Amino acid sequence: MDNSSAKQWDNDHFLHPWEGMEALGKNNRTFVESASGIHVVNEKGERLIDGPGGMWCTQIGYGREEMAEAMADQARSLAYFSPFNNTNSTAVRFAREIAKRAPGDLNNVFFTTGGSTAVDTAIRFVHFRNNLMGRPEKKKIISRQKAYHGSTYLAASVSGKERDRLWLDKADDLAHFLPDVNPLYRAPGQSEESFLTEKISDLENAIVALGPENVAAFIAEPVLASGGVIVPPNEYHEGCLKICKKYDVLYISDEVVTGFGRLGHWFSSEAVFGIQPDIITCAKGMTSGYAPMGAAIISDRLIADVAGKDATFSNGYTYSGHPVSAAAGLKSIEIIEREKLLEHVRMVAPVFQDQLQQLRQIGIVADVRGMGLMGCVQCSVDGDPRSELGHDYEIGGQIDIECQKRGLLVRPVINMCVLSPPLIISENEIIKMFSVLREGLEATSTWLGGFGDQ
Structure with a gap:
């Protein structure tokens, strides 16, 4: 392909994520x-x-022949199945392998198309559970400044990166944002211990102000990735989990970035930060980027609250549990463990x-x-x-x-x-x-x- 033509087509036809309108049609991307x-x-x-x-x-890494073969073999035998009324052994095996590596009783894997839809699914499940438990007012989600949880409407609404929120609408009544947890910006002379206490108090104060009966969940990345790799102070997550338990607020750990090895463990919530959340969201490293996929991993305790109810969790995606993506995920796990x-x-x-x-x-x-x-x-x-x-x-x-x-x-x-x-x-x-x-x-x-x- 002529490179000059490709560059022109890129500007004419490929509307990129986070496209700056001031440079629309004039980009010179690599x-x-x-x-x-x-x-x-x-x-x-x-x-x-x-x-x-x-x-x-x-x-x-790139160029793994065995990944290409695993995906091709799956595509040859079965490229797609409808997850609404059927199941598939490759997707089932991948769900089982994820559950085996997730902490505690997080054994229920809801497959999505990526990180944004994983976060959407987690929030929708939290709301669904509260509706079935007769608590329809318990819907607020607490998040943090600089947090990034995705681009779909719900996920973007609980994201706290200021410049991502300037021009697009969001569900303003859904989320409450806590102040920045970056220790770099603590008050002059403030100790890390004092800063930690302040940040945990931010969460408790917000729950009390909003009313525990109105707050459904706290969502947090173990490390705020797109916000600038912000590492909260030591014991921050443990302290926040204690506050959540005190007020019956669920803890969603967004491990879209930190899951699947980025910090040296399958998941970092428990292994690195010492917490067992109620829900973990993941994507990205699930398939090492070879195919799109995400998941919300939900605890047995939460599932028990809705099991047997006369209700349908009417949330799902055409490509939930996609067999080619699942094959990529299984092979990626195999390679990570073998090497x-x-x-x-x-x-x-x-x-x-x-x-x-x-x-x-x-x-x-x-x-x-x-x-x-x-x-x-x-x-x-x-x-x-x-x-x-x-x-x-x-x-x-x-x-x-x-x-x-x-x-x-x-x-x-x-x-x-x-x-x-x-x-x-x-x-x-x-x-x-x-x-x-x-x-x-x-x-x-x-x-x-x-x-x-x-």
């Missing part, structure tokens, strides 16, 4: 045309390290986080933070995280440009770039990735006017 391992290849034939791992999802990728993540994560911290030396870097194989570099013209955004809007895009010149894709988010490479990345590749990122940051610093190393 074409990712092939990939292998941790690298993608652009339309010029250049290999680039995939720093964001697609969209937090390419756990086992001990969870153990590998736990082994290389300290190298990743150490390399991330070393970027603090660069003058435009205002903060770095992360956990496992997740990281964020937050920049500012003067290196101060509290500065007002000015040229900072341009920083993420320029870092992306400079890094691509040097062989690295990053994901720019205004004045931040986030990293979540494939879980197969080696120590040497981690060091190489951060070396290129450093060069890109330094070049951006020069571009901004010489805010070089401190």
